[in-house]
Amino acid sequence: MFRQFYCCAVFLASITAMVVANADELNLKEVASGVFVHQGIHAMPDKLNRGEIANIGFIVGDRCVAVIDSGGSPAQGKALKAAIKDKTKIPICHVINTHVHPDHVYGNIAFKEPGVSFVGHRKLAQAMASRAPYYLQKAERDLGLAIKQEDFIVPDKPVDSSMVLDLGGRKLLLTAHGPAHTDNDLSVYDDKTKTLWLSDLLFMGHVPVIDGSLLGWLKELDTLKKIDAKLAIPGHGPVASEWPRSAEAETRYLEMLKSDIRGYIKQGKTMEQAMAEVGHSARGDWQLFDDFHKRNIATAFAELEWED
């Protein structure tokens, strides 16, 4: 009986996997003229979704297409490439990696060919190198993906502080940020449609994940909020939203962590206590809260205890 049931479950799981795998057509939405986004899902990366959870997409100019984040797996990268070829005859010139996280870069390999340049934060290469051994192991264990070292493609165009990519008829302003979501975050501003592609500098619905610096993130948000943008594209969440209003929830969450953890440190409490107690009233506001909130506390605590 158990066996029979178990069989069913396994079989169903594999069918579902097949359906997902066959969805080679990415669900892409043109959120502004020439700006295409595929919206990811709020889920932990796993074998079923193969880590294909982030928002990814591309921007089309008169001469060039720029991909913004290549996907969470080589297969998703391929699907994105196919979707681009389907939509336009204009060649892909650039692949912009907004930061090192696997759900944003594992599609890179699908785009590697002469004439395509890879663009990223000046610290992206270092971050890829130091994280690769761990990420490769995780990809196999958690995602069932056979990722190789060569599949991480380091930027041949590193962005020092800022860079302009002229796609023909529109210019993308790339900004390399200080430590925030990670220490290698890059944002993209399209001057033609005033679209600000923030990737994981902006989380909506999915609880923000601190893998860089809490204080740094708040600082970068302050600057970003002043940008005159019509649309914001988060790394996780609705494909496009009002700016800077869409950053309100994230800012509130980060500010709460800052003040509560500072209080704990002042009272001489430990990281373990903070992890058990801080900010759990925000659980209802966010998805994947239980997966990331405690680690956010640990990361923020380790940063804030050096403040004085």
Next chain:
Amino acid sequence: MKHTPSTKAYCLLVVSLLFANLALAAGEEDAAWNNVLKKKYFGDRTIDESGTSIELTAPYRAEDPALVPISITAKTPQTPSNYIKTITLIIDNNPVPFAAAFHFTPESGKADIATRLRFNAYTNIRAIAETNDGKLSMVKAFVKASGGCSAPIGADLEAAMARMGKMKFKLEGDKAVLNQPNQTQLLVSHPSISGMQMDQISRIIKPAHFVTQVKVNFNGKPVMSAETDIALSTDPNFRFYFVPDKAGDLKAEVKDNLGKEFSYTQTVSP
């Protein structure tokens, strides 16, 4: 749903493979320890596993594999005739299983120690206590290093690099309580770089750079000392006890593998 014969056969195969794997995994959990690590670090010595000496607290799920708080609590106080000399931490499946060895004296008051470690995989962590009569006892805990997208390295290496060598003591209360075990925390800023990056990717080679030795004295008397390795999180952190008999100086001396030495003194008063 109705199974066709071939599906059924496939299913049975999957199920039996699965159970075979599970059985293997259960035995495998301790294999590295039993076959290699125990001998490597403790030779043929007998290790008691009844858990009478210390308790180990580690999260079953490591929220951030770069920053896993763990603590060891001694079940008996330190006395001149009966005390814990050393607590060794081994993380079976880390690239370097030896994480740290902490040494205590009767003056430590309590042989409690808490620190933050990196976990590279799903693995057991073991704490092995050696008492002054030379007996060994061990407790272990299984830790799943999960946590989405962070790798077991520090989040902001540059910040840690910039303040390298900076240290702090934090006492539990504002003032020390004389002739009693007082809890204190030592914070050491150090990048703690493992040096295991893949330079094929970036051709940036960052050599290993991590803390190897920590010594804490109170008025010149040793309180806690440690040998440490790359499993220590960026900005190593230690929580332990000392027993002040009067006002005085807590002093920390730290060395790293590149021969850099740092020291720091903080005055403690009742």
